[in-house]
Amino acid sequence: xxxxxxxxxxxxxxxxxxxxxxxxxxxxxxxxxxxxxxxxxxxxxxxxxxxxxxxxxxxxxxxxxxxxxxxxxxxxxxxxxxxxxxxxxxxxxxxxxxxxxxxxxxxxxxxxxxxxxxxxxxxxxxxxxxxxxxxxxxxxxxxxxxxxxxxxxxxxxxxxxxxxxxxxxxxxxxxxxxxxxxxxxxxxxxxxxxxxxxxxxxxxxxxxxxxxxxxxxxxxxxxxxxxxxxxxxxxxxxxxxxxxxxxxxxxxxxxxxxxxxxxxxxxxxxxxxxxxx
Amino acid sequence: xxxxxxxxxxxxxxxxxxxxxxxxxxxxxxxxxxxxxxxxxxxxxxxxxxxxxxxxxxxxxxxxxxxxxxxxxxxxxxxxxxxxxxxxxxxxxxxxxxxxxxxxxxxxxxxxxxxxxxxxxxxxxxxxxxxxxxxxxxxxxxxxxxxxxxxxxxxxxxxxxxxxxxxxxxxxxxxxxxxxxxxxxxxxxxxxxxxxxxxxxxxxxxxxxxxxxxxxxxxxxxxxxxxxxxxxxxxxxxxxxxxxxxxxxxxxxxxxxxxxxxxxxxxxxxxxxxxxxxxxxxxxxxxxxxxxxxxxxxxxxxxxxxxxxxx
Numbered sequence: 079x080x081x082x083x084x085x086x087x088x089x090x091x092x093x094x095x096x097x098x099x100x101x102x103x104x105x106x107x108x109x110x111x112x113x114x115x116x117x118x119x120x121x122x123x124x125x126x127x128x129x130x131x132x133x134x135x136x137x138x139x140x141x142x143x144x145x146x147x148x149x150x151x152x153x154x155x156x157x158x159x160x161x162x163x164x165x166x167x168x169x170x171x172x173x174x175x176x177x178x179x180x181x182x183x184x185x186x187x188x189x190x191x192x193x194x195x196x197x198x199x200x201x202x203x204x205x206x207x208x209x210x211x212x213x214x215x216x217x218x219x220x221x222x223x224x225x226x227x228x229x230x231x232x233x234x235x236x237x238x239x240x241x242x243x244x245x246x247x248x249x250x251x252x253x254x255x256x257x258x259x260x261x262x263x264x265x266x267x268x269x270x271x272x273x274x275x276x277x278x279x280x281x282x283x284x285x286x287x288x289x290x291x292x293x294x295x296x297x298x299x300x301x302x303x304x305x306x307x308x309x310x311x312x313x314x315x316x317x318x319x320x321x322x323x324x325x326x327x328x329x330x331x332x333x334x335x336x337x338x339x340x341x342x343x344x345x346x347x348x349x350x351x352x353x354x355x
Numbered sequence: 356x357x358x359x360x361x362x363x364x365x366x367x368x369x370x371x372x373x374x375x376x377x378x379x380x381x382x383x384x385x386x387x388x389x390x391x392x393x394x395x396x397x398x399x400x401x402x403x404x405x406x407x408x409x410x411x412x413x414x415x416x417x418x419x420x421x422x423x424x425x426x427x428x429x430x431x432x433x434x435x436x437x438x439x440x441x442x443x444x445x446x447x448x449x450x451x452x453x454x455x456x457x458x459x460x461x462x463x464x465x466x467x468x469x470x471x472x473x474x475x476x477x478x479x480x481x482x483x484x485x486x487x488x489x490x491x492x493x494x495x496x497x498x499x500x501x502x503x504x505x506x507x508x509x510x511x512x513x514x515x516x517x518x519x520x521x522x523x524x525x526x527x528x529x530x531x532x533x534x535x536x537x538x539x540x541x542x543x544x545x546x547x548x549x550x551x552x553x554x555x556x557x558x559x560x561x562x563x564x565x566x567x568x569x570x571x572x573x574x575x576x577x578x579x580x581x582x583x584x585x586x587x588x589x590x591x592x593x594x595x596x597x598x599x600x601x602x603x604x605x606x607x608x609x610x611x612x613x614x615x616x617x618x619x620x621x622x623x624x625x626x627x628x629x630x631x632x633x634x635x636x637x638x639x640x641x642x643x644x645x646x647x648x649x650x651x652x653x654x655x656x657x658x659x660x661x662x663x664x665x666x
Binding site for chain 2: 203
């Protein structure tokens with residue numbers, strides 16, 4: 079009796095959950111399906127499967143949207159930021175986790191304030207500072223900003239990994255006379271690679287999708303990352319749904335594939351960081 | 356490490372202690388060298404421009420030449436600016452929307468997921484995928500789906516349900532709610548994952564007891580689940596309030612704040628003032644107001660917690 083009741087109640091769960099899943103995925107499926115249609119066919123048949131799949135949309139979008147250039151730009155920004163963030167955040171995380179820093183309370187407080195200041199407070203003067211320094215319309219300029227924005231998050235994430243490392247390894251190295259930096263390089267870094275992977279994925283995703291700073295600091299079309307150049311492309315071909323859908327799919331495929339492969343790390347990193355996508 | 360000479364005689368103390376202070380100093384410098392780069396960068400990119408922004412908000416500046424100090428004039432103007440108040444009100448509506456619809460859906464999804472095993476991973480992935488997709492792509496999908504000619508509205512009208520058959524994003528009464536809906540479609544799956552993690556940590560014995568007492572599933576949710584995940588719930592509420600007052604991407608991309616400022620929020624208002632109209636000082640004063648708004652929210656939260664509200 080109780081068993082049958084349970085089965086009944088999970089059946090009810092599955093009904094509602096399926097409806098929610100359709101709600102979440104249906105729009106993305108439509109985007110994919112319609113990326114294989116001509117705009118004329120989308121008008122006649124907006125929600126059905128394509129009658130004659132049209133792959134030229136992808137070729138056209140790739141060429142007209144200059145994806146070879148913009149994907150390259152995004153990859154420069156993403157890898158540059160990931161490298162910079164990990165380089166900055168890992169020693170800081172080590173210090174917060176393992177060294178008794180005098181004033182670490184202040185440090186935590188500063189980080190909290192520094193990360194909760196709205197970007198809209200500092201983006202305007204930052205733009206004029208960067209213009210003065212010749213860093214506007216330069217990938218390096220945006221990478222520096224991204225490093226500053228995302229490294230506090232990575233520090234906290236890596237710190238939680240480093241706190242959990244066994245003390246004995248570090249003690250053993252200390253007895254052998256290793257300095258802090260030696261302990262960090264030879265003990266901490268090799269042991270906390272899962273943290274690096276998680277932090278790197280989350281930072282990479284954030285840069286890939288980032289919009290506000292991208293559109294402000296890179297204004298020349300040939301320097302734009304995929305996100306803001308796709309936005310310009312969509313506005314240019316606003317009625318050409320087939321073409322712009324194909325462009326959108328090009329941008330989103332790498333993210334979805336990587337997410338499905340490494341979903342556990344993504345979810346863990348994103349839910350710990352409290353970063354908004 | 357530096358206290359390695361416990362037996363030093365009083366005679367050698369001065370020399371020794373100066374050496375130890377020196378060593379201590381190097382030690383402290385050595386430790387701080389781990390955090391210095393990140394602090395310096397944050398200082399340059401976030402703190403210095405933030406302080407500069409406060410100064411600019413008291414000036415008139417077009418971005419070239421020197422800013423002219425005008426005292427509180429920007430703020431006085433801001434308090435008489437209808438568009439700014441429209442934007443502020445829209446931010447409040449946005450907050451209200453995000454505190455109800457996505458949270459309710461997140462709780463529903465997580466609660467239903469917490470009592471099934473088979474298929475849990477599939478649902479979790481399905482709900483989460485829109486969250487990792489870029490705003491530029493998500494808005495592309497929904498501009499199509501909310502389009503009066505090709506969208507869901509047109510399809511429903513063809514099948515006899517003609518209430519969505521208009522330009523949702525082009526209409527003054529619905530533009531804001533349309534954008535908020537799309538942003539929350541992208542966001543609610545994130546809440547499912549957060550709430551699910553909290554719900555899995557709830558002691559199953561509590562449910563057993565409630566079940567034996569004849570509690571319905573809704574009663575179990577209300578009297579067992581909700582109180583048990585309260586810290587997580589409150590945390591997400593705080594984050595949503597902060598994020599809602601800073602929301603930008605979806606509004607900027609989908610409507611640009613229009614039509615006729617109907618979906619204007621503080622961030623798009625600021626962005627247009629700064630980067631299309633070059634009223635830099637005025638825009639900075641909006642940024643200062645947004646910051647004050649966020650700070651007030653956070654302080655209320657902190658004060659309530661100190662007063663012993665268990666949140």
